[in-house]
Amino acid sequence: MARVVVDVMPKPEILDPQGKAVAGALPRLGFTGVTEVRQGKRFELEVDDSVDDATLAKIAESFLANPVIEDWSVRRVEP
Amino acid sequence: MARVVVDVMPKPEILDPQGKAVAGALPRLGFTGVTEVRQGKRFELEVDDSVDDATLAKIAESFLANPVIEDWSVRRVEP
Amino acid sequence: MTSVSVIDSVSQAATTPDTPQPYRELGLAEDEYARIREILGRRPTEAELAMYSVMWSEHCSYKSSKVHLKYFGETTTEEMRAKMLAGIGENAGVVDIGDGWAVTFKAESHNHPSYVEPYQGAATGVGGIVRDIMAMGARPLAVLDSLRFGPADAPDTRRVLPGVVAGVGGYGNCLGLPNVGGEVVFDRTYAGNPLVNALCVGAMRAEDLHLAHASGVGNKIILFGASTGLDGIGGVSVLASESFDGDESAAGRKKLPSVQVGDPFTEKVLIECCLELFGRGIVVGIQDLGGAGLSCATSELASAGDGGMHIDLDRVPLRATGMTPAEILSSESQERMCAVVKPSDVDEFLAVCAKWDVQATEIGVVTDGDRLVIDWHGETVVDVPPRTVAHEGPVYQRPVQRPEKQDTLRANGSAALTRPSGAAELEQTLLRMIASPNLASRSWVTQQYDHYVRGNTVLAQPADTGVVRIDEETGRGVAIATDCNGRFCELDPYQGAQLALAESYRNVVVSGAEPVAVTNCLNFGAATDPGVMWQFQQAVRGLADGCVALGIPVTGGNVSFYNQTGDTAILPTPVIGVLGVLDDVRRRIPTGIGAEAGETLLLLGE
């Protein structure tokens, strides 16, 4: 068994209205000094040892992310 | 300037319909061996050096996450 | 988690009468606890205590309101009852609207959860009322939502309002239920205690009406829908920590959030699955799982039926490890239903569930006798007369006292206010009025709701009334509106409730519909405050007397007490929903003037 984290973030050139909304709200809540925010998704997967890195990459690329608008990265972490 | 990552995940005892849907879909797509999926959010922040860890924790706790249903963690990363 | 080593079984309870039990923490009064011991002839097990405590809560037992709500029944005449197929006492009221169609509708509050977690609180409020409608055998048709918030510019309103609106919209939109009406009102008394009342209306062929009861010895009890988890357990986690003191994992349970997360997709599939089951005629009885979860579903089904019930609790599919019987019984996990099915129909029932990818599990059977018995891995953890749990809870005659300040409040009328003099001041007043959050356009909210889905919405926002077509052939449809002005109700709760009724009634009438039934969601402060109880009593009487005058019955409703922040109660807010019928929705009357040139404007009334 392994724990895998897949991070999916909007591509830098893609507008990120959610991140922008967060960045815009922070000063109103009294938090200054945050100059940029981007919001994406984080997936935590529990996978059997039979699942290799190539398969994980395929899951991320073909399913968890939409490569038209999102970048992704996969890493195995300590459980 | 520093880059900060805030991960926000649904608490373990809280239902995560999105993660459940992803986990349910994987076998149909021909990917076996993934036993659990949880889906949360990932925020990437650019912050001035004036912003200390306590402030970041407060931003995460009071704004980026709803601690009633979500856990969060903050870390500074190499830019 | 490995904490569950000792199961508090019935036999153990019989031999350990003196084990201290955390009944106070569970919200039971000393004498209520004593009564449970008396009913059972022993101390309750943990599971039984959990059941009684949730079922005897104000929310489930109506213990403070019952004596007043009786007045609805007492004042409803045979004539008013003529079209009522189900009324107060069922999951939702049902009225015959002609042509073989029956319509069911009900409102429910989800106030506190929406304050704690606005999005999920509001979303699960919609989910809960929709299941109530399904439990009558109906297809849900539309929802309305009646909302109250603190001042529009208060910081907490900024937190609560967007979440609530997104939650109502998100859940309802995902179910394919058009949102056809509601209210948004701001007043400082709702800061810290917003009101989120959701109303759902559904339709069915009159012969398909399903009532929640478990009859027929040998019939199976099937739990279907989502798995049962630790969400929404709240107060009951105190049991784990009390009885297994020193146990780390048990102590951790104490902090369980009492918030549930909704899964509208599961509910959508559950709706379609239920409708197919009803269509095949293989459902003897059905009950939704809402507040109080399985405690409520099992005891209400058994109590309303003609036999007893046996449940094997260990068969319930779980989402978390190490759950105790008490936790399983109290879990408020969403998107679950419980059905009574003939043994010969079980296979077909399960096949329909499988088609819709809905999890379904046989968890018990209707027995002869009159006990509700629940086993956990072969040991009996609950053995109770179900009526004592579901229908014979405590009843309180709380003190009722007209507040002293009422006279001063009324004396301070609008007569003393200065009137605008001259055109300029009049213009100023008008501008201020239309800019006020309570009068300004609600499109900011209503644009976030889908009112088109399923193509049967004939009138919706900004019309005074929602009108939905039920039958495409004939054009038969219903009209529905909700209203309440809490400030009127504060000045005079009797007349305030009547004004709310009259407003809602008028709204329905002007759409071209004939009003046929009334529902309500009565939101008030603390039942322990005699002044609040006076408001409540007056509002109930006002509403009931108003209904007699109009000749239409109250078919159901909901009571929500303890809406207050510190000592400040909310304005008394009896939200009234009126249902009307149109033989042909093509004859609806849209709101607004100026559709055609040369229209004549008439003012009716005094």
Next chain:
Amino acid sequence: MRIGVITFPGTLDDVDAARAVRFAGAEAVSLWHADEDLHGVDAVVVPGGFSYGDYLRCGAIARFAPVMTSVAEAARGGMPVLGICNGFQILCEAGLLPGALVRNAKLHFVCRDQWLRVENTSSAWSARYEPNAEILVPLKSGEGGYLADKSTLDELEAEGRVVFRYVGENPNGSARDIAGICSQNGRVVGLMPHPEHAIDPLTGPTDDGLGMFYSALDSLVAV
């Protein structure tokens, strides 16, 4: 003429799409997500709703349904396919149309009557309209912002594949006010607004949406 209407778990506007097909005078055939073939239909509508709850991303799970394999094949063979709202998202996820749909710029779900300009009157689903006709149909979506990279957008414009464009205030931040596009051969069309809710003034703002369904019938007769 038989037009298939697909139902995925969580599809909502399938009854409306079927009603629109009938209003246009064709036979509506229900297709189930698990169907292996298209039951001999002449055209397909992928309707709106929240397939699989729209969890993960709108349309991301639905595009893997068995029926979509047949739809993709038929589309390549020239069958008219219309994706409405969630259906548009599914067609983009499936690669039958370029680009992606993202959260509305203002982050709120938007339900309103929306003016559109018909910019391409040669696609299978828009031939009945006058060039540059303006039509009023409901828009109701939370993730309706159309995005694609600049070269894709330029290509769409150059090839005249922007079929519908928002008129007036852009409701969701769509690139270049794009409301709907078509495939290179003009047979596959996707749009965010809902023509199937504009077929009868009793239940919609207009009957302007019917033109799309008539167009498909015309295109089938013409073949």
